[in-house]
Amino acid sequence: MVEKLKDLMSRCYIALILLFLYIPIFVLIVLSFNNSRSRVVWGGFTLDWYRGLFANAQIREALITTLVLAFASALIATIIGVSGALGIHAMSRRNYRIMMIFTNIPMLNADIVTGIALMLWFIHFIPLGFGSVLLAHITFNIPYVIMSVMPQLQRMNISIYEAARDLGANALYGFFKIMLPQLMGGVLSGFFMAFTMSIDDFVITYFTKGAGVNTLSTMIYGEIRKGIKPEMYALSTLIFLVVLCLLLVVNHVGARNEKKNRKYYLAQESNEREEFTL
Amino acid sequence: MRKRKNAVLLAVVLGAACVSLAGCGGKEKEKRELTVFNYGEYMDPDMIDQFTEETGIRIHYEEALTPEEMYTKYKSGAIEYDLLCTSDYMLQKLIEEGEFQKIDMDQLEYKNNIGERYWEFSKAFDPENAYTVPYFWGTVGILYDTTKTDGPVDSWDVLFNGKYAGEIVMQNSIRDTFMVALKYLGYSLNSDSEAELREAQELLLKQKPDVQAYLVDEARDEVVAGNATMAVVYSGEAYLGHQYNENLAYVVPKEGSNVWLDSWGVTKYCDDLDAAQQFLDFLCREDVAKKNFEYIYYSTPNEAVLASLSEEERADESLVPPDDATENCEVSVQMSQETTDLMDTLWKELKAD
Amino acid sequence: MIKRKNINKRAWFSSPYIIWVVGFTVIPMLVIFRYAFTAREGGFSIENVLALFDPIHFKALLFSLKIALGCTVICILLAYPMVLAMRRLNLGQRGFALFIVILPMWMNFILRILAWQMILSPNGILNFIVQKLGLQPLAIANTGTAVMIGVVYDYLLYMILPLFNAIAEIDEDILEAARDLGAESLTIFFRIILPLSLPGLLSGIVMVFVPSMTSFVISDILGGGKMQLIGNVIEQEFTKSANWNLGSGLSVTLMIFVLISMAFTMKNDVEGKKSAIW
Numbered sequence: 001m002v003e004k005l006k007d008l009m010s011r012c013y014i015a016l017i018l019l020f021l022y023i024p025i026f027v028l029i030v031l032s033f034n035n036s037r038s039r040v041v042w043g044g045f046t047l048d049w050y051r052g053l054f055a056n057a058q059i060r061e062a063l064i065t066t067l068v069l070a071f072a073s074a075l076i077a078t079i080i081g082v083s084g085a086l087g088i089h090a091m092s093r094r095n096y097r098i099m100m101i102f103t104n105i106p107m108l109n110a111d112i113v114t115g116i117a118l119m120l121w122f123i124h125f126i127p128l129g130f131g132s133v134l135l136a137h138i139t140f141n142i143p144y145v146i147m148s149v150m151p152q153l154q155r156m157n158i159s160i161y162e163a164a165r166d167l168g169a170n171a172l173y174g175f176f177k178i179m180l181p182q183l184m185g186g187v188l189s190g191f192f193m194a195f196t197m198s199i200d201d202f203v204i205t206y207f208t209k210g211a212g213v214n215t216l217s218t219m220i221y222g223e224i225r226k227g228i229k230p231e232m233y234a235l236s237t238l239i240f241l242v243v244l245c246l247l248l249v250v251n252h253v254g255a256r257n258e259k260k261n262r263k264y265y266l267a268q269e270s271n272e273r274e275e276f277t278l
Numbered sequence: 279m280r281k282r283k284n285a286v287l288l289a290v291v292l293g294a295a296c297v298s299l300a301g302c303g304g305k306e307k308e309k310r311e312l313t314v315f316n317y318g319e320y321m322d323p324d325m326i327d328q329f330t331e332e333t334g335i336r337i338h339y340e341e342a343l344t345p346e347e348m349y350t351k352y353k354s355g356a357i358e359y360d361l362l363c364t365s366d367y368m369l370q371k372l373i374e375e376g377e378f379q380k381i382d383m384d385q386l387e388y389k390n391n392i393g394e395r396y397w398e399f400s401k402a403f404d405p406e407n408a409y410t411v412p413y414f415w416g417t418v419g420i421l422y423d424t425t426k427t428d429g430p431v432d433s434w435d436v437l438f439n440g441k442y443a444g445e446i447v448m449q450n451s452i453r454d455t456f457m458v459a460l461k462y463l464g465y466s467l468n469s470d471s472e473a474e475l476r477e478a479q480e481l482l483l484k485q486k487p488d489v490q491a492y493l494v495d496e497a498r499d500e501v502v503a504g505n506a507t508m509a510v511v512y513s514g515e516a517y518l519g520h521q522y523n524e525n526l527a528y529v530v531p532k533e534g535s536n537v538w539l540d541s542w543g544v545t546k547y548c549d550d551l552d553a554a555q556q557f558l559d560f561l562c563r564e565d566v567a568k569k570n571f572e573y574i575y576y577s578t579p580n581e582a583v584l585a586s587l588s589e590e591e592r593a594d595e596s597l598v599p600p601d602d603a604t605e606n607c608e609v610s611v612q613m614s615q616e617t618t619d620l621m622d623t624l625w626k627e628l629k630a631d
Numbered sequence: 632m633i634k635r636k637n638i639n640k641r642a643w644f645s646s647p648y649i650i651w652v653v654g655f656t657v658i659p660m661l662v663i664f665r666y667a668f669t670a671r672e673g674g675f676s677i678e679n680v681l682a683l684f685d686p687i688h689f690k691a692l693l694f695s696l697k698i699a700l701g702c703t704v705i706c707i708l709l710a711y712p713m714v715l716a717m718r719r720l721n722l723g724q725r726g727f728a729l730f731i732v733i734l735p736m737w738m739n740f741i742l743r744i745l746a747w748q749m750i751l752s753p754n755g756i757l758n759f760i761v762q763k764l765g766l767q768p769l770a771i772a773n774t775g776t777a778v779m780i781g782v783v784y785d786y787l788l789y790m791i792l793p794l795f796n797a798i799a800e801i802d803e804d805i806l807e808a809a810r811d812l813g814a815e816s817l818t819i820f821f822r823i824i825l826p827l828s829l830p831g832l833l834s835g836i837v838m839v840f841v842p843s844m845t846s847f848v849i850s851d852i853l854g855g856g857k858m859q860l861i862g863n864v865i866e867q868e869f870t871k872s873a874n875w876n877l878g879s880g881l882s883v884t885l886m887i888f889v890l891i892s893m894a895f896t897m898k899n900d901v902e903g904k905k906s907a908i909w
Contacts, residue, residue: 010716014728017713020784021735024746027756028738031746038522039749040503058323080647087645099645101890102652104837105660108889110845110865113882116350116875117659123356139655142648147838148793151830155800171641185799189792192733193838196788200740206347211313211340211357220741222318222341224495226574227518228742236738243734251727346870450856452871491773491855496748505752505772615671622872623687629859630690 025240032233039228049234058214059231065130066199066215073137074194080138081145081194082187086179088146089153103147106140114140115207122208129210136208137198144197145190152186310553313338315348315359317540320414322573329560335553352377352545360548361557366539367453369410370403370612378409378543385555386411388562395601396579399539402609410541411558414576416513417537417599417607418454419530421498423523426507434462434531436508438481443488447500447509450492452625453610454536455482458510461533467608470617479624483631492629501526512538514576516596528596534606537599539579666879679880683888688864688881695861698775699844702782706790706839707832709783714795715824729795736788744781744852751777751853773855781849789838797831798824841889861885 032050036043053059088099106114118139122132156179164174180187202217209218216235223229310333314326318341326337340357342348345368352359352372362372372378383389389411396412404410422431426445437446437458449455457467459478469475490506497509498519511519516528542561544554560566564582571578577597578584584598592598613621670676682688717728735743750756751772758768771777801824809819825832847862861881868878 007719010712010719013712013716017709017787018731021732021787023750024743024784025735025738027746027749028742036522038499038502038518039745040499041522080651083644084648084651085645087642087648090641090644095642099649099652102656104841104890104893105656105886107837107841108845108886109660109663109882110847110862112866112869113663113879114659116354116869117663118655119351119354119356120662121655121659123354128356135655139651142651144789144838146648147834148796151793151797151834152800154830155797155827171644185796186793189729189796193789193792196733196736199737202741207351211315211338211359216739217741218341220739221343224741225317225343226319227495227499228745232739232742236742240734240738243737247727247730247734251723254726255723344870346873349873350870450851486857489857491857493852493856496745496852500752503749503752504754618872619874622867622874626687626691626859626864626867629857629863630687 025236028233029237029240032230032237034230034233037227037230039230049230050238053231053234053238056231059216059219059235062214062216062219063235065213066217069130069134069137069215070195070198073134073141073198074191076134077138077141077194078145078187078191081142081190082149082183084142085146085149085153086175089150103143107143111201111203112207115204118204119207127210128208130213132208132210133205133213133215136204137201140201140204141194141197144193145187148190148193149183149186152183156182310335310550311338312336312360312548312550312553312557313340313357314361314363314557315340315342315352316363317341318343320363320540320574322569325560325566325569328566329557332560333553333556335556337557358547359545360550360554361542362545363413363540363542365610366403366541367610367612369541369543372543372545373404373409374612377546379546379548379551380408381411381544381555381558382551383407385552386559386562388559388564391562391564391567391580391582393579393581393584396539399537399609400541402611404541410543411562412539412541412579413561414514414574415537415539415579416577416596417530417604418449418457418510418512418535419516419528419596420508421501421511421516421519421526421528422508423501423504423525424527425525426504431508431527431529432532434458434533437488437510438462438485440488442507444490445507446485446489447497447506448485448489448492449497449510450494452621454510455492456621456625457536457610459485461531461535461606464533467536468611468613470614472620475617475620475624479628482628486628486631512576513596513599514574517575517594520594520596530595530599530603530607532606534608537604537607537609539609663879664883666875667883668880669876671874671876676876679876680884682877682880683861683884688861691859691861691864692885694859695844698778698782698850698860699840701779702786702843703790703836703840705779705783706787706835709787710790710794710835713791714798717795718798725799729792732788732791740785741848743784744849747777747781747784748772748852751780772853773857775854775858777853777855778850778858778860781853782843782846785846785849786839786843789842790835793831793834793838794828795831797828801827837893844885844889 031039033045033047034042035046035048088096091099109117115136118132118136119128122128122135126132126135161174161178164178165171169177200217202215202221205215206218206221209215216232220228220232223232312335314337316339320341326339330336340359342351345364348362348364349368349371351357352362364372392412396415397407399415400407400410400412420431420436427436427442436442437448448458453467456475456478459481460467460469460474463474463477463481465471465474465478491500493500493509497511498515500506501509502519502523511528513528516526519526520528542558544551544558548554561570562580564580564586567578567580568583568586571580571583575597577599584592587598595603667680668675668677670678683692717725720728748755752758753768753770753772755772757771762768771780805823806819809823814822844860845862845865847860847866850856850858850860850863865878865881865885868874868881
């Protein structure tokens with residue numbers, strides 16, 4: 001009975017936090033149906049912005065750039081960050097500290113400082129374009145990966161890995177078979193944080209991008225002066241709904257699989273599976 | 279084994295480098311191209327395609343939000359922009375720094391579409407009309423909700439007399455806000471006298487508790503939505519505001535104000551001056567200027583377009599500021615370094631208060 | 632110490648990261664250092680580096696500290712119950728819940744902040760509801776409270792993710808055992824959950840505290856430009872006033888200041904063992 005009540009309370013709390021996180025999203029969704037170019041005037045219901053969205057090649061291009069950029073930068077940052085974290089973790093206390101200071105630096109600087117510094121540096125060896133933005137995004141993404149992997153590395157039982165190595169497993173094999181499964185939660189959340197940071201950034205992107213390269217963020221930034229184009233609200237709503245549907249499907253399939261699995265592996269320790277669910 | 283590991287590391291690094299470089303591609307030089315730098319949402323995107331269709335010259339188009347951002351990115355030399363559209367004082371700075379090349383105005387078939395009045399305005403920063411071609415212009419004034427004000431709104435005084443305390447939105451920009459105070463005090467908006475600037479700051483400090491917010495781009499929306507009674511805005515914003523809420527009116531206060539002008543210049547990097555001039559001429563052409571006007575709705579210096587406007591549009595003072603509205607107005611010019619630094623400090627003091 | 636050899640070898644894993652740090656963090660920082668230690672007219676000067684202690688800048692710094700500290704504390708207070716509540720969900724639901732928390736952050740940052748402005752403004756959505764309930768309208772817009780809501784909203788995710796990773800890993804058996812031995816919920820929290828989640832908490836603190844100090848868009852839009860954070864000052868020096876030297880100087884000092892204060896606070900906690908961030 002007490003457990004039931006606790007369950008109910010925790011669900012209510014989750015709902016409250018989600019409400020806080022989703023209120024602005026609801027506003028954006030409502031605005032996407034607003035038949036007025038101004039965000040502060042309600043002009044009735046319309047689907048025009050959705051129609052306009054599909055006709056707009058620039059937005060489509062910016063969307064693709066944004067997604068490719070976010071995915072590539074998060075992926076590369078995750079690879080470099082995870083291997084970096086593994087290495088740093090094995091360092092002496094002094095070197096460890098030094099490396100962690102450098103890890104914190106990109107987070108410590110205001111975006112504009114990072115952006116201008118990278119721009120001034122990039123122009124020496126690479127033309128500003130998609131490539132330079134990607135390099136910049138990887139740079140500010142890596143710390144988030146390290147920050148999220150490091151705690152798990154600290155709590156991980158490293159002796160299994162060391163034992164495997166002593167028994168002749170090479171480093172990569174040991175990493176993929178032993179370490180990575182234990183670190184998966186941190187790696188995934190690092191990846192998603194990096195992905196999120198990349199989607200959100202506009203200042204660093206602005207200074208490191210070349211002419212003609214646009215992400216959704218820089219596009220929206222340019223629109224502030226004349227008022228955000230309602231197509232952007234429509235796009236946000238679409239992205240939101242598509243991802244949400246995907247999640248629901250995956251969750252549904254996952255739940256069914258889990259039921260199946262439970263029948264077969266009833267005896268298995270629950271925390272073994274835990275690591276694979278993010 | 280050690281070697282293999284290093285090889286893997288190398289592969290990862292190289293892989294990252296390749297991915298990053300892949301996006302850059304080399305520039306082809308045979309095709310005629312122009313790299314154009316403009317404010318955000320400051321040209322009808324269809325016009326860019328149309329220009330390429332007509333002339334075969336490709337456009338790389340890049341946008342910025344503020345003149346200072348443009349300056350930073352331009353000056354870094356990262357991208358060799360051919361054409362730049364920015365505001366009066368920034369144009370002056372670029373001309374003085376030798377960043378622009380002279381335009382052969384005789385090559386511009388449609389340059390006479392730009393009215394004489396605007397070439398005169400330009401002389402404030404381009405004395406010989408040799409470097410810049412006017413694009414859009416306007417004034418700075420007060421956008422206010424007529425249902426919430428009583429008595430005339432025709433002076434900057436309404437912002438300072440406390441009558442509309444908490445209902446005022448000022449510009450979150452150093453020069454625009456100091457302009458208001460300087461003009462109210464009867465000084466030039468280009469004043470470089472420390473005493474005058476300090477007096478202006480004192481006035482603004484006194485006003486700060488009455489100010490609801492210092493905004494840039496959202497100022498118009500706040501009045502449209504009824505969150506504020508009045509805001510200092512650019513005339514083009516006022517026209518849009520009026521479209522969304524017909525109770526709004528716009529006034530250029532009688533003490534005078536700032537008349538601003540955004541113009542095009544050709545940078546020293548441009549090695550195809552002919553292409554750049556074709557582009558400028560294209561922008562002056564009536565049909566193109568009209569399309570851009572209908573996209574942006576700022577005041578156009580193009581008299582051919584003005585002549586084609588409806589009675590109603592021509593009567594709108596925020597769209598077509600009449601001569602007497604700009605009588606006491608000044609164009610902002612580039613300030614000396616000392617004055618800029620002083621204003622910067624005074625502004626920070628105002629904000630920190 | 633027997634495994635020392637393997638450990639040292641493992642440090643090699645970090646070489647791509649070290650290359651990256653040198654190439655894209657250290658060298659661009661040197662550019663910034665050069666600006667910081669140069670007077671605007673040229674020549675060496677430490678004036679810009681000391682400028683942070685000018686009364687105007689120091690005031691902005693204090694206000695930023697207040698916002699960043701408040702934001703961090705609120706994020707911790709909101710995130711702990713959230714992750715504990717999420718822990719109560721079954722495994723399949725956990726991953727789903729986590730994605731639901733991340734999803735709103737994939738909508739554009741500027742759009743979300745503008746949506747908050749619409750919610751909080753005097754004639755906004757919140758006041759509409761409040762007045763429907765027959766209450767006095769709230770004056771949140773353009774105050775420190777609005778800025779606080781904005782930063783908490785934007786950074787909460789970066790507290791939830793690392794905390795969740797840490798807490799999801801705690802073995803239910805340990806908690807069960809503690810309960811069986813008669814430990815109360817609070818005791819369990821402070822004696823077991825908190826210590827075990829400490830590395831994640833520290834990561835979260837860094838990822839929330841540090842970036843929230845240098846944000847400027849939130850204070851400009853939600854604070855109505857009346858609040859001046861140190862991020863606003865730096866941004867102003869770089870863009871509006873084009874005084875890169877002062878901007879760099881402020882930025883460098885801020886960075887050192889935060890690094891030192893982090894070193895001090897962490898030192899006592901982690902004697903003898905490596906923390907997640909230092």
